[in-house]
Amino acid sequence: MNVDETDLPGLGRRKDFMTASGRRIGVVEYREGQSELIVSTWDDPDTCQASIPLTADEAATLGNLLGGQHLAMQLSEAHREIPGIVTRQFSIASGSPFENQPMGKACIRTRSGVSIVAIMREGEVVPSPGPDVVLHRGDLLVAVGTQEGLDTAADILRNG
Amino acid sequence: MDPLALTLIELGAVVFCLGLLARLAERIGMSPIPLYLVGGLFFGAGGFMEFKGIQEFAHISGEIGVILLLLMLGLEYTATELVTGLRRSWQAGVLDLILNFLPGAGLAVLLGWGLVGAMVMGGVTYISSSGIAAKVITDLGRVGNRETPTILAILVFEDLAMALYLPILTAILAGVSFLGGLQTVGISLAVVTVVLMVALRHGHRVSQAVHSENSEVFLLNLLGAALLVAGVASALQVSAAVGAFMLGIAISGVTAHNATRILEPLRDLFAAIFFVAFGLNTDPASIPPVIGWALALALLTALTKMGTGIWAAKRVGIAVPGRFRAGATLIARGEFSIVIAGLAVASGAVQSELAALATAYVLIMAIVGPLAAKYIEPLVRAFRRPAKPQPAGVA
Numbered sequence: 001m002n003v004d005e006t007d008l009p010g011l012g013r014r015k016d017f018m019t020a021s022g023r024r025i026g027v028v029e030y031r032e033g034q035s036e037l038i039v040s041t042w043d044d045p046d047t048c049q050a051s052i053p054l055t056a057d058e059a060a061t062l063g064n065l066l067g068g069q070h071l072a073m074q075l076s077e078a079h080r081e082i083p084g085i086v087t088r089q090f091s092i093a094s095g096s097p098f099e100n101q102p103m104g105k106a107c108i109r110t111r112s113g114v115s116i117v118a119i120m121r122e123g124e125v126v127p128s129p130g131p132d133v134v135l136h137r138g139d140l141l142v143a144v145g146t147q148e149g150l151d152t153a154a155d156i157l158r159n160g
Numbered sequence: 161m162d163p164l165a166l167t168l169i170e171l172g173a174v175v176f177c178l179g180l181l182a183r184l185a186e187r188i189g190m191s192p193i194p195l196y197l198v199g200g201l202f203f204g205a206g207g208f209m210e211f212k213g214i215q216e217f218a219h220i221s222g223e224i225g226v227i228l229l230l231l232m233l234g235l236e237y238t239a240t241e242l243v244t245g246l247r248r249s250w251q252a253g254v255l256d257l258i259l260n261f262l263p264g265a266g267l268a269v270l271l272g273w274g275l276v277g278a279m280v281m282g283g284v285t286y287i288s289s290s291g292i293a294a295k296v297i298t299d300l301g302r303v304g305n306r307e308t309p310t311i312l313a314i315l316v317f318e319d320l321a322m323a324l325y326l327p328i329l330t331a332i333l334a335g336v337s338f339l340g341g342l343q344t345v346g347i348s349l350a351v352v353t354v355v356l357m358v359a360l361r362h363g364h365r366v367s368q369a370v371h372s373e374n375s376e377v378f379l380l381n382l383l384g385a386a387l388l389v390a391g392v393a394s395a396l397q398v399s400a401a402v403g404a405f406m407l408g409i410a411i412s413g414v415t416a417h418n419a420t421r422i423l424e425p426l427r428d429l430f431a432a433i434f435f436v437a438f439g440l441n442t443d444p445a446s447i448p449p450v451i452g453w454a455l456a457l458a459l460l461t462a463l464t465k466m467g468t469g470i471w472a473a474k475r476v477g478i479a480v481p482g483r484f485r486a487g488a489t490l491i492a493r494g495e496f497s498i499v500i501a502g503l504a505v506a507s508g509a510v511q512s513e514l515a516a517l518a519t520a521y522v523l524i525m526a527i528v529g530p531l532a533a534k535y536i537e538p539l540v541r542a543f544r545r546p547a548k549p550q551p552a553g554v555a
Contacts, residue, residue, distance in 0.1 A: 009241040009312045010294065014304060028304050031417065038304030046306040046482035 014038075018045065027059075035059055057138060063123035064091075064140040071118060071125065071142055079144065088150045090141040090157050097160035104131025106160075112152035114145030167213035174203060174214065178432050189299075191292050193494045194526045196432050197519055200439015201447075211440070218437040223400070225434030226499050227390045228427040230401040233290065233319055234408020235416045235423075239359035242409065245316035252310070252472035253317030256490075259464040261286040267457055273511055279332055280504040283325055284518050285461045289494030290315040292526060296489055296533045307473045307482040311489050314472060322496065323352050323406065326399040329500065333507035334397065348398045355406040366407075367415035379422050401499065431495065438502050439519065446516035454520035462528065465490040481540050488536035492529020497522050 006014045016026020024040035041049040068089050075087040098106050119126040120140040185192035203211045264285030268277035327348035331341045372378040386404050393403025469487025501518035504510045
């Protein structure tokens with residue numbers, strides 16, 4: 001992927017690329033530290049249809065959502081042969097009982113039979129996380145299991 | 161009344177009015193500069209009320225305002241940005257200089273103001289307002305647009321051109337001979353080059369010298385250094401403002417960021433007083449006779465800036481709407497045109513009509529510029545629709 005980086009003297013820096021559908025999408029990083037998600041209009045790649053200011057938390061979450069979706073799709077593809085196995089993503093919302101707790105405390109595998117195969121965090125993947133990995137707000141857990149098992153796991157993560 | 165009490169009352173009234181004007185400008189979404197100028201006309205010689213007590217203070221404060229304006233301009237850019245900007249866009253910068261310097265200079269010659277007048281008016285019409293342009297780009301959500309780097313690069317070029325132009329202007333206004341002028345230009349070229357080199361390699365040391373964790377110490381260091389450098393530059397006939405600009409460039413990184421934050425309120429105050437002081441010294445009665453010329457000049461230089469922007473944007477492969485946006489964003493003239501005219505008026509080497517013409521011109525351009533930038537987009541769209549009858553989904 002070719003990401004263009006352009007200096008904006010006095011303001012900051014723009015990083016963007018052209019999508020296959022002909023839209024330009026990217027990020028403006030301001031010198032003061034804020035970042036903005038930019039999306040071009042459909043008919044003119046020079047013009048921005050939207051520039052959305054994102055906080056650091058929001059940017060990390062968005063990165064996780066996009067990356068997690070991709071990972072989950074790959075996993076579902078791999079599991080398609082095995083009937084009854086589904087991949088799902090869980091995010092750790094603020095107020096989750098396991099925020100800032102080691103994952104092992106939730107005992108997800110014992111209680112629901114579901115495996116957490118990866119954690120997406122700040123745009124990066126933690127593959128096959130062990131029970132002592134501490135969960136943070138905004139983390140995206142990629143889980144594999146049966147439909148019922150995943151429902152149970154969702155309930156565990158939400159309500160303890 | 162006690163003269164001190166009178167001065168305080170006058171100054172308070174002026175600053176308070178400026179506050180009201182700035183609020184009005186914000187409410188209707190325009191640059192406060194034209195309103196400050198009008199405020200100055202109102203209180204100055206030949207205005208509705210003449211405030212004599214604050215003339216002296218306004219004069220010195222205005223000078224400090226110019227120094228702070230240029231210092232902050234320098235802080236805004238790093239030396240690396242200046243050098244890469246210069247390398248990437250010098251062709252557009254030169255075209256900009258030719259297209260927009262000549263109308264002002266030509267009119268000055270036509271009106272019989274001679275070489276000095278031509279030099280001043282050329283500068284007034286040449287330099288876009290980077291303050292207004294940056295605000296327009298941010299307010300209209302165009303930071304991520306593709307033409308924005310082109311606009312910014314032209315503004316960077318103009319600011320560097322100022323660093324050479326102001327010393328030349330100062331020399332001409334002081335009436336030095338051709339040889340003396342060459343000498344000044346030589347000195348300023350050398351100074352600009354040395355500062356850029358120092359800033360590129362040792363910017364952090366300059367930053368360290370003024371930096372302090374204590375904001376009070378930091379502010380005093382900065383302001384002291386700026387005034388010292390400006391004073392020394394002025395003594396060398398290189399123009400005080402350019403000295404401050406170069407100091408701003410040499411300060412970089414986190415220090416520059418903090419310096420901007422800490423100086424902003426001071427700049428706002430002193431720059432506002434500078435605009436008022438300029439208005440104070442202009443007789444409102446002298447404006448109506450030149451308003452026709454100002455309008456003609458405004459129309460012509462709006463078109464030449466437009467042309468500059470369109471050409472520069474076309475060169476980097478930007479589509480038609482983006483080209484027009486680039487042109488329209490550059491139209492606004494403002495603070496630096498007044499800085500140039502202010503230098504000329506203070507030197508006494510130009511006719512008083514020049515101040516009136518510059519005031520009227522900037523009043524028009526500071527108001528028209530942001531409006532043009534905003535409405536050019538729907539205008540271009542309206543004109544392009546019928547010309548492009550492409551059925552959707554041909555593929």
